[in-house]
Amino acid sequence: MSITGQLLIGQSSVQGTNAEIWSINAATGEKLPPAFAGATPDDLEHACALADAAFDTYRETSLNDRAVFLETIAKHILALGDELIERCMTETGLPRGRIEGERARTIGQLSLFASVVRDGGFIDARIDSALPQRTPLPRADIRLRKVAIGPVAVFGACNFPLAFSVAGGDTASALAAGCPVIVKAHSAHPGTSELVGQAIQKSVRDCNLPAGVFSLIYDCGLTIGQTLVADHRIKAVGFTGSRSGGVALMNIAAAREEPIPVYAEMSAINPVVLLPQALTERGTDIARDFIGSLTLSAGQFCTNPGLVLAIDSPALAAFERAASVAIGSVTAATMLTPSIHTSYCEGVERLSSHPSVELLGKGQAGGLFQGQAALFATTATAFMAHTTLREEVFGSSSLIVRCPDESTLLEVLKSLEGQLSIAVHVSNNDHPALGRLLPTLEKKAGRVLLNGFGTGVEVCHAMVHGGPFPATSDTRTTAVGSLAIHRFLRPVTYQDFPQHLLPPTLQDHNSYGISRRVNGVIQPS
Amino acid sequence: MSITGQLLIGQSSVQGTNAEIWSINAATGEKLPPAFAGATPDDLEHACALADAAFDTYRETSLNDRAVFLETIAKHILALGDELIERCMTETGLPRGRIEGERARTIGQLSLFASVVRDGGFIDARIDSALPQRTPLPRADIRLRKVAIGPVAVFGACNFPLAFSVAGGDTASALAAGCPVIVKAHSAHPGTSELVGQAIQKSVRDCNLPAGVFSLIYDCGLTIGQTLVADHRIKAVGFTGSRSGGVALMNIAAAREEPIPVYAEMSAINPVVLLPQALTERGTDIARDFIGSLTLSAGQFCTNPGLVLAIDSPALAAFERAASVAIGSVTAATMLTPSIHTSYCEGVERLSSHPSVELLGKGQAGGLFQGQAALFATTATAFMAHTTLREEVFGSSSLIVRCPDESTLLEVLKSLEGQLSIAVHVSNNDHPALGRLLPTLEKKAGRVLLNGFGTGVEVCHAMVHGGPFPATSDTRTTAVGSLAIHRFLRPVTYQDFPQHLLPPTLQDHNSYGISRRVNGVIQPS
Known part of the structure; x- marks a missing residue:
């Protein structure tokens, strides 16, 4: 891999033609070549169209295929080796131990979500059987699953160049849920972002997934990010950053013709x-x-x-x-x-x-x-x-x-x-x-x-990295841990469907062997 | 019970002093006494203060106590007998069979949520055990439960005078989650609303719950309802009605100092x-x-x-x-x-x-x-x-x-x-x-x-009565069925707590015997 300064739009590397951002050596303030030219509205349109086109195929990938995809991303990030570590150290000023630890966390997070996907509990599958003899009215056969909400816009964090950026928690949980992701890289570490983006792009190719599952864009200002959140094909937003930045995205999302959820992790004094x-x-x-x-x-x-x-x-x-x-x-x-x-x-x-x-x-x-x-x-x-x-x-x-x-x-x-x-x-x-x-x-x-301190947020099943506004924009969820996948899901009911038209997770056969709630009672996997 | 036209503020019946609404005979357009004088800002303040004061006690009631409360409401609604049925028929113009069916649905819904509360699965209890020997860093003992989000404002629906009004789906699911409820009665059936409100008020008393668990207010216009949504003690909103009404509440909730979720079920052509x-x-x-x-x-x-x-x-x-x-x-x-x-x-x-x-x-x-x-x-x-x-x-x-x-x-x-x-x-x-x-x-x-029609929405575990905007304001949930309880919950993590300071649902002992996810694996109840 090498850092080219190009946008990653689906499987293509594209030279942006908007105003550029530069990678900066955090310790010296010096510019590090190459320049990262910003995405144009056309680039963004292309990324959104690809994400939208990829959605129906990607969200119905088998649980195992999706888990393997997440594991492949982890593998390709690790394969970036010292080039990633050193670039990240230079761009952020953070020491090697911290960056290596953060890489381990990023990879562990992808692995956790792979296990969450295979487990299938996140689908919250429910079956209420037909009761044709019930009086005064019979009951239909009613089945519910959670489906992916749609393409997701992710805004990389400044302070976690790996674990909350291009392949970080928001991306991992959105991809796990079955959502294509368009990442707007944080301008503080564009080189790190491109390297990790290339690892995801390669994983999409290796796993034979539709090109639009992932794109990565840069922008020197706010316009392209705001346009992304306003795009009708985007159905949810993940953001880590300042209160003013998060609130601005919340307002854009709320003012859309179809308002969408924004998961902004913003401001806390802990x-x-x-x-x-x-x-x-x-x-x-x-x-x-x-x-x-x-x-x-x-x-x-x-x-x-x-x-x-x-x-x-x-x-x-x-x-x-x-x-x-x-x-x-x-x-x-x-x-x-x-x-x-x-x-x-x-x-x-x-x-x-x-x-x-x-x-x-x-x-x-x-x-x-x-x-x-x-x-x-x-x-x-x-x-x-x-x-x-x-x-x-x-x-x-x-x-x-x-x-x-x-x-x-x-x-x-x-x-x-x-x-x-x-x-x-x-x-x-x-x-x-x-x-x-x-x-x-x-x-x-x-x-x-x-008897401890809030720093050190364990990536596990019982973690909540969330809280009431302005800690986050949505107190009903978490940005860290397996529960984060629920941010990118919505429930759908299937009523009186023949078996072969139901998704596998709702068929009687339960070929994935996932846990389901049948007539109100949990049937473990 | 008798219809008095008074507000129900906690355990008190209070004569409103704002502009009045009248119960109207739907078939003739004639006014039915008494008048229902609207709530003043002081009445609202009183209801909100009581709800806030009741919250910490009510949300920690035992699962069985809360289930019994829901069942008591159902019992007292049924005990209203023909007075309720006839008043409701007169106010809505709907025939007896429909109203009796809707009462059965309302009672069944309360019973369903009682069973959901006893089941405890909605708490989504998770335990990740401490790993003191893990390297490079040990893992803390980390436990998660869902807690009630806070006092909820419910706006009764015009077209379901029982099943989506004072003791309807929004109220039942919010009470089940552990949230006090303030209902703004729909002005199309204030007499029906008061009767049902009295049944809830009596249930609060019978179950020795804090007075503020429930209040019922009337308003001839929009001001009091809007003030309710803007009140800092209200933490979520349930609404069934017009698109313009729902969007207005969404905008008020989003503009608060602390934005809160609004669950508005608005407009669909199915x-x-x-x-x-x-x-x-x-x-x-x-x-x-x-x-x-x-x-x-x-x-x-x-x-x-x-x-x-x-x-x-x-x-x-x-x-x-x-x-x-x-x-x-x-x-x-x-x-x-x-x-x-x-x-x-x-x-x-x-x-x-x-x-x-x-x-x-x-x-x-x-x-x-x-x-x-x-x-x-x-x-x-x-x-x-x-x-x-x-x-x-x-x-x-x-x-x-x-x-x-x-x-x-x-x-x-x-x-x-x-x-x-x-x-x-x-x-x-x-x-x-x-x-x-x-x-x-x-x-x-x-x-x-x-091979059917959307009318006839079964109240069960696998039902989604929801959908993308403008069908609802929040596609991640449902207004009907047991999944609706999740609208009024948020997750909280407890890290390194001694057993006796943990809530019962997270103690090792698991005295309620609920299903929990322990180190990533579901342990059924």
């Missing part, structure tokens, strides 16, 4: 709640782990712990001192893009200059485009009074809110917007307090975790 | 496709059944067959003649409200006066507020050219579109908006043609049925 006994018993250890979580990958995680809530006490003061010491030895790290670095510096400056905010400590200063970690504190009163203090600062900055008592802490929690995760540190004596907070925690976040 | 051999073999029988389905309950069903697609042929001409004869003997029937009757007459007049539309037959003329059935025909060319021909005419009017060939018929299908149901009449030799149409049928409707 509160960490420190309960009194945990703080007393383990405050220093928690402080060390907290600074570790806060500064991992320069704090560029959507689950980064941007807010700490605790009851004011000597134990909290000790925690603050330990955290200040720990952050002091954190080296600065190159951020994903120069503009993210600029935004981070502005966010830190906003807190630094706020009259109600106290600077507790900073990490080591760094060079060009490197983020310097920062830890602040404020009072509950100030936090409740100034909404600016609850805005996400994307990077390794966090704010401790000192609450006079538990009821104030609960008030602060209730005042927050929706979150991806809330972490609570507890010891045994804190359990009653946790019980009192739990109903609020469940309502505010998609994931509540104890 | 195409009936007659394939050639079926038409040749059974055209006359199909024509008779078609007119029966079209004119049932004066055609006031959302699944009413408003469009017939067939290939022009002598068999189609014979079908048209038989249908024209059949419709000629259909007696006019009182429509739900004078304004629905007016709209129906306007819709029929719009078709009658259209230069490309031919009148095939009419039912018998009727008296005041009675709908006269009507059957029209046009060509595929005209249908494709005039979008006005595809607008829903709510009532017993249908339009036959004569297509020159199968590919034109497919074109017409592809040009349609989303539908609740599509019925196809086939004989064995038509199966290949059905196979060619099926991918389009699946994309256009929530339910595809053979």
Whole structure:
């Protein structure tokens, strides 16, 4: 494979002719050739037409064929070898260990969805048998399956160049559901995107699938992405990025002649709640782990712990001192893009200059485009009074809110917007307090975790990486884990069909051997 | 029970002080006392505050307690006896058999959701066990359940005064999910609404549930309903009604600080496709059944067959003649409200006066507020050219579109908006043609049925009463059947929780004995 700067439209590589984007060395700001010329409306039209044409064939591929396709993508991504790792490191400034780990996660995610497809439970197959003798009216033979929703537009994330970009969670779950995918590459890592795109393109060919199952486009601005979301052939959208970007796509999708679902994962400050006994018993250890979580990958995680809530006490003061010491030895790290670095510096400056905010400590200063970690504190009163203090600062900055008592802490929690995760540190004596907070925690976040931090989102069956707005645009689902496939499905009923016209998953024979609900009772696979 | 005209706010009956609505005798247009004075913003505030306060307790009721509550509602509705039946007949103009059948459906629906709650499968409980020895990183203990989304606003339907109104499908599924419900009664049957509301209010009391689990309000206009949808404590909306009404609520929900899901079931013309051999073999029988389905309950069903697609042929001409004869003997029937009757007459007049539309037959003329059935025909060319021909005419009017060939018929299908149901009449030799149409049928409707009509929506596990916009606002779900409970749920992950702080459905012990997915494998109940 080599990086050409071309769009991937179905099985073709196409030279874009719109304004170009450049791959940037995150550490130096230098341009890396080649240029990636943007897609034109004609390119987009071609990609949408191909996706639409591929849909009926692709969505009815056998469960095994679709699983093999996902596994083939994983194989071809791995085969990109060090070229992918190095390009990705250069474009993002992230270190090798992180990129290799993210590749493993990306491949594991594709494998998980392959197993989800083979399992077939996602189809939610249901059969209610005919009751011809029922009075006063007979019952028809009624069968239900979930079908793929249609071609999906995916917007790659800046902060996960592999696991939430071209072959990331949104793409994997949409392809698993049976949906063709058109990816709009994030402009922060176009070279990485093209390499991974080539791996998918090759997999489509290897598996003899219709060309339109996958396309990859670039755009230097917003127009092409917005046109993509507005296209009548697109039936759902996956997005990871800023709140303003996500809300813009939500508005476009809602204003279409046929509104469609948007799954935007946007903005969270992921509160960490420190309960009194945990703080007393383990405050220093928690402080060390907290600074570790806060500064991992320069704090560029959507689950980064941007807010700490605790009851004011000597134990909290000790925690603050330990955290200040720990952050002091954190080296600065190159951020994903120069503009993210600029935004981070502005966010830190906003807190630094706020009259109600106290600077507790900073990490080591760094060079060009490197983020310097920062830890602040404020009072509950100030936090409740100034909404600016609850805005996400994307990077390794966090704010401790000192609450006079538990009821104030609960008030602060209730005042927050929706979150991806809330972490609570507890010891045994804190359990009653946790019980009192739990109903609020469940309502505010998609994931509540104890004695840990939200960074490190396991890709598994029981994971929710989601939450109420503005954490995401749709609290009914998750962006990580096997449940994510349900974002791209809709149910259809087949009434009084002869066996041979039913899809295999609904035929009496059940040739795939999937789990089904028959007359209300689950029949396991 | 007696009809008082009062709002039901939690356990209180409250005299509204806003502009009043009147119960109208559908057959005569006469007012039936008492007046139903509208809710004020203060009344609404009170209902929302109570619902919010009830939520945390109600959503954690045991599965059995919640099932018993639904069964108690059913029991108290039945206990209303003939007072309910007669009031409902008077307010809607629908005959006794229909209302008694609808009451049976309403009670059956509550019983179905009671069984769904006891089954517990809707919780989608998942457990991924901790893997402390895993390298490079251990896995935490991760558990997922679906929780109730929050208080729900339900807008009663005009055409189903029982099964889709105060204790109808939306209310039953929201209560089953663990959500308090505030119903805005449809102004076409306020007396029926109050009686049923009293039955729910009494059930809340009998089951010792928090008062705010249920409230019922009236409003003579749109303001209070819109304020309800905009209230920050409301987390989802169920609506059955017009396209304009549904879209208005969608827009309000999308513009909130925290956007929320709206489940609006709005507009469909439910195409009936007659394939050639079926038409040749059974055209006359199909024509008779078609007119029966079209004119049932004066055609006031959302699944009413408003469009017939067939290939022009002598068999189609014979079908048209038989249908024209059949419709000629259909007696006019009182429509739900004078304004629905007016709209129906306007819709029929719009078709009658259209230069490309031919009148095939009419039912018998009727008296005041009675709908006269009507059957029209046009060509595929005209249908494709005039979008006005595809607008829903709510009532017993249908339009036959004569297509020159199968590919034109497919074109017409592809040009349609989303539908609740599509019925196809086939004989064995038509199966290949059905196979060619099926991918389009699946994309256009929530339910595809053979050799029948969409009217008669079975309440069961495999039913989808849904479909792409504008049939509904959200194609990912259904308004009828057990799957409807998922509209009012969202997933939450619990990570590294001690057993006693987990909800019972996620504890190892599994005291409710529900089906769960453990390390990816379904463990049946």
